[in-house]
Amino acid sequence: MKPRFALRSSMPWWRGPALIAAAAFVSFLLSAIVVRWAGGAPISAFHYMFISPLQTRFGITESILSATPLIFTGAAVAIAFRAGYWNIGAEGQLLAGTIGATWVGIHAEPLPSIVGVPLILLAGMLFGALWALVPALLRTRLGIDEVVTTLLLNPVALLIISGLLNGPWRNSETGFPDSDVIAKSTQLPIIWPGTRVHLGLALGVIIIVLCWWYVGKMAGGLKLRAVGMAPGAARIAGLPVERTLLVAALVSGGIAGLGGSSEVAGVAHQLTTGISSGFGYTGVIVATLAALSFIGSLCVALLFGLITVGSFSASRALEIPSTIGEFVQSVLLLTVIAALVIQKYRVVWTRGKK
Amino acid sequence: MNSQEGAGVVIHGTAPSIFLRNISKAFGETIALSDVSLDLRVGEVHALLGENGAGKTTLMKILYGLTQPDTGLIEAGGVALTINSPRDARAAGIGMVTQHFSLVKNMTVVENIALASANTFSLDLASVRKEINAASAKFGLEVSPDAVISSLPVALQQRVEILKALMSGCRYLILDEPTAVLGPQDIDSLLEVIKKLRSESGIGIVLISHKMAEIEQVADRVSVLRRGKVVSNSKVSGMSSQELIGLMMGNDEVAVAQRRPTQQLFGDPILALKGISVTTESGELNEVSFDVRSGEIVGVAGVSGNGQAELVRVLSGTLALDKGSVVIEGNTLGQTTPQSLMRAGVGMLGEDRHASAVHALQVMENLVLDCIDNFATKFQLKQKEILEHCESAITQFEIKTTPKQPLGTLSGGNMQKVLLARLFSRKPKVAIISQPTRGLDVMATRYVRSLIMQASTEGTAVLLVSEDLDEVLELADRVAVMYRGAIIGIVDGSTATRETLGQLMAGIKQ
Ligand SMILES: Nc1ncnc2c1ncn2[C@@H]1O[C@H](COP(=O)(O)OP(=O)(O)OP(=O)(O)O)[C@@H](O)[C@H]1O
Ligand SMILES: [Mg+2]
Numbered sequence: 132m133k134p135r136f137a138l139r140s141s142m143p144w145w146r147g148p149a150l151i152a153a154a155a156f157v158s159f160l161l162s163a164i165v166v167r168w169a170g171g172a173p174i175s176a177f178h179y180m181f182i183s184p185l186q187t188r189f190g191i192t193e194s195i196l197s198a199t200p201l202i203f204t205g206a207a208v209a210i211a212f213r214a215g216y217w218n219i220g221a222e223g224q225l226l227a228g229t230i231g232a233t234w235v236g237i238h239a240e241p242l243p244s245i246v247g248v249p250l251i252l253l254a255g256m257l258f259g260a261l262w263a264l265v266p267a268l269l270r271t272r273l274g275i276d277e278v279v280t281t282l283l284l285n286p287v288a289l290l291i292i293s294g295l296l297n298g299p300w301r302n303s304e305t306g307f308p309d310s311d312v313i314a315k316s317t318q319l320p321i322i323w324p325g326t327r328v329h330l331g332l333a334l335g336v337i338i339i340v341l342c343w344w345y346v347g348k349m350a351g352g353l354k355l356r357a358v359g360m361a362p363g364a365a366r367i368a369g370l371p372v373e374r375t376l377l378v379a380a381l382v383s384g385g386i387a388g389l390g391g392s393s394e395v396a397g398v399a400h401q402l403t404t405g406i407s408s409g410f411g412y413t414g415v416i417v418a419t420l421a422a423l424s425f426i427g428s429l430c431v432a433l434l435f436g437l438i439t440v441g442s443f444s445a446s447r448a449l450e451i452p453s454t455i456g457e458f459v460q461s462v463l464l465l466t467v468i469a470a471l472v473i474q475k476y477r478v479v480w481t482r483g484k485k
Numbered sequence: 486m487n488s489q490e491g492a493g494v495v496i497h498g499t500a501p502s503i504f505l506r507n508i509s510k511a512f513g514e515t516i517a518l519s520d521v522s523l524d525l526r527v528g529e530v531h532a533l534l535g536e537n538g539a540g541k542t543t544l545m546k547i548l549y550g551l552t553q554p555d556t557g558l559i560e561a562g563g564v565a566l567t568i569n570s571p572r573d574a575r576a577a578g579i580g581m582v583t584q585h586f587s588l589v590k591n592m593t594v595v596e597n598i599a600l601a602s603a604n605t606f607s608l609d610l611a612s613v614r615k616e617i618n619a620a621s622a623k624f625g626l627e628v629s630p631d632a633v634i635s636s637l638p639v640a641l642q643q644r645v646e647i648l649k650a651l652m653s654g655c656r657y658l659i660l661d662e663p664t665a666v667l668g669p670q671d672i673d674s675l676l677e678v679i680k681k682l683r684s685e686s687g688i689g690i691v692l693i694s695h696k697m698a699e700i701e702q703v704a705d706r707v708s709v710l711r712r713g714k715v716v717s718n719s720k721v722s723g724m725s726s727q728e729l730i731g732l733m734m735g736n737d738e739v740a741v742a743q744r745r746p747t748q749q750l751f752g753d754p755i756l757a758l759k760g761i762s763v764t765t766e767s768g769e770l771n772e773v774s775f776d777v778r779s780g781e782i783v784g785v786a787g788v789s790g791n792g793q794a795e796l797v798r799v800l801s802g803t804l805a806l807d808k809g810s811v812v813i814e815g816n817t818l819g820q821t822t823p824q825s826l827m828r829a830g831v832g833m834l835g836e837d838r839h840a841s842a843v844h845a846l847q848v849m850e851n852l853v854l855d856c857i858d859n860f861a862t863k864f865q866l867k868q869k870e871i872l873e874h875c876e877s878a879i880t881q882f883e884i885k886t887t888p889k890q891p892l893g894t895l896s897g898g899n900m901q902k903v904l905l906a907r908l909f910s911r912k913p914k915v916a917i918i919s920q921p922t923r924g925l926d927v928m929a930t931r932y933v934r935s936l937i938m939q940a941s942t943e944g945t946a947v948l949l950v951s952e953d954l955d956e957v958l959e960l961a962d963r964v965a966v967m968y969r970g971a972i973i974g975i976v977d978g979s980t981a982t983r984e985t986l987g988q989l990m991a992g993i994k995q
Contacts, residue, residue, distance in 0.1 A: 364840060364842055
């Protein structure tokens with residue numbers, strides 16, 4: 132008897148969720164090996180990572196805070212991917228957004244909050260969209276693959292930030308390469324008193340709901356899905372394929388850029404080169420794990436926020452590297468994708484030879 | 486790669502060699518097959534006949550391991566076969582050419598065939614090339630081994646598929662509607678190949694087709710499927726095509742085909758082509774000019790590859806003009822785009838239905854794809870209206886589906902009906918219709934033709950491009966014959982005959 136894989140034609144409803152759960156379990160086992168290797172006790176590491184943050188208010192709100200940028204980048208990636216536009220540049224677009232936000236923030240001293248806050252958000256969105264514009268035009272006008280161009284623009288955005296911070300935007304008080312603190316009137320209000328959870332979270336959730344509604348329920352969303360699934364057929368049906376791709380790319384960039392504003396105006400209140408710890412790239416993982424669903428992206432982003440905070444406390448308590456969090460996220464991605472593929476097959480046992 | 490031992494041995498009508506026993510298969514609510522049994526013999530051409538959606542493809546996919554049955558088994562020589570994948574099927578000597586080819590488009594013939602057989606880590610293209618040449622000669626299937634697939638016409642791609650199956654050493658070859666994608670000349674040569682494979686190499690062939698004439702020409706036995714059940718299995722020689730059609734349709738009434746009376750009073754020209762010229766790598770158009778009047782059906786006939794495809798691409802807005810213009814109701818369109826044509830009232834049914842269908846979207850979503858904005862408020866799709874629109878289309882066009890089924894799961898004929906429903910429910914001023922009845926069963930073919938007639942009676946100007954001469958003769962008020970990218974002649978539909986058209990198609994002017 133030998134096992135082989137055969138395509139499965141149909142399956143009971145519970146198999147999908149069950150497989151995902153199994154994948155999560157496998158990823159814990161794999162992570163446990165690495166935790167052990169780093170000298171920690173796996174069970175308590177996972178306790179610190181997933182349970183203890185949820186036991187304090189501080190842990191919960193910090194997790195939400197870490198999740199906030201991922202909500203934006205997850206939504207940005209999901210909407211582009213749904214249109215069949217493979218935007219790997221959410222990182223660069225988010226960084227461009229932080230530039231726009233900082234530019235408004237450090238020049239907006241005299242404005243009242245009611246103007247300053249919308250302005251800084253708008254600036255981030257605009258810069259993010261602008262950063263997405265060039266690859267989008269190259270793709271829709273000349274057919275140049277957007278995966279490469281959006282990806283390659285990410286480090287460029289970071290270099291520009293570094294140039295600004297070492298030049299015109301160098302901190303006027305300390306002389307360090309980070310910007311001045313942005314005007315009070317452009318800082319996002321705290322929406323959960325006594326914590327650091329700010330307006331960005333609410334915006335992120337609103338963006339998620341808007342995307343979900345647009346893609347699932349509106350005419351434009353149906354066009355976007357059709358273009359994403361079969362551009363040729365969409366063109367024959369008279370849908371403006373190029374325009375749809377362009378709009379999806381710009382909206383995606385705008386959402387990522389808004390995430391940049393949210394980080395600058397909501398948390399850091401200044402620009403630093405470390406403003407993003409790969410939020411754009413993690414956004415790709417978030418959207419993929421969520422199978423490009425928006426509500427799913429929100430959930431995965433929150434989970435990842437929890438893992439980020441939890442891995443810090445695990446690392447502090449057990450003296451293991453905090454990169455363990457990223458490791459867990461990556462392994463989770465691999466096992467879940469494997470589960471999604473395996474779900475299409477079943478194992479059959481063949482008798483005899485071969 | 487096994488060579489075909491025992492070639493030349495004629496094993497005609499020996500004992501049944503492969504048994505499909507009591508196969509049942511349901512997709513959710515849809516029962517595709519119920520308790521179907523079938524036997525296949527080497528050295529015999531077994532035709533499989535049935536309406537669109539009867540379950541022919543599903544049955545053959547089960548035999549080839551692409552789908553698993555819910556119940557039932559497959560036996561060879563009294564031993565049960567486990568066929569869980571095409572690889573198992575090939576090991577059991579079964580090959581299949583699916584409706585949708587499975588060739589890697591930007592690889593060469595040799596590479597594709599090597600892919601199918603490569604199980605080892607070494608890749609010896611030279612020896613594969615030699616084997617291809619040997620097999621080509623033996624089976625009478627000429628191909629040039631180093632041609633890139635995408636550069637080959639459909640007929641040759643199909644030949645590569647057949648060769649690929651034969652070279653894996655199959656004793657049984659399943660051909661799913663092989664003639665549906667071919668022009669008349671290519672059909673004839675394919676039928677010759679089938680006969681040769683049967684009598685010279687003793688291969689058992691399953692031929693799925695909707696065309697009675699083909700079945701009478703090459704098949705030894707014919708099984709008729711109706712709604713997932715086998716209703717007849719007999720020698721072809723004993724059956725008339727009327728009987729077969731009757732079996733296929735059951736109690737359904739069979740409409741009688743008849744030429745519609747040519748309308749004497751056509752309206753104004755709606756579509757006018759003025760001196761259109763284009764050049765592409767696959768063909769050209771040379772100063773093509775003609776017009777189509779309101780209420781008129783103009784047929785375009787010609788040997789495939791004489792510019793018909795380019796003409797359709799121009800009129801669907803996907804091919805840029807070098808010279809000339811398209812005029813619709815007196816308005817000259819410059820460079821045509823799909824949107825500008827659609828806005829001008831041109832509707833379109835392309836020859837490749839899969840290229841026009843978004844497989845993953847629901848039937849109801851596909852039905853409104855070209856007029857989504859009419860089914861939406863500013864903030865929301867009108868789901869209820871879309872559903873109602875779809876339900877009425879399903880009833881009116883007799884489509885076997887539910888509104889929420891993904892379009893890709895429909896049988897070929899039903900998918901075509903969905904696209905036709907989409908075209909005609911917009912009430913287009915001009916309808917460009919290419920090969921509308923390819924792959925449709927007899928009933929659906931008649932139905933589609935009557936739809937086209939009805940649309941033209943209601944005033945639509947119809948341009949009908951078809952390689953089926955009977956179709957053109959039945960429907961067209963005028964027939965434009967294309968030869969080497971130009972219109973060589975336009976003849977009156979009521980007086981045209983196969984002979985007059987045939988001469989023009991061969992480039993002979995009267
Ligand atoms: N994957 C699937 N999911 C749901 N329904 C399916 C699927 N595949 C086939 N069906 C349904 O099963 C029935 C039989 O389909 P099948 O493709 O076998 O028909 P067919 O006889 O080959 O028709 P045609 O002549 O149009 O090709 C149809 O009603 C079809 O809609
Ligand atoms: Mg079929």
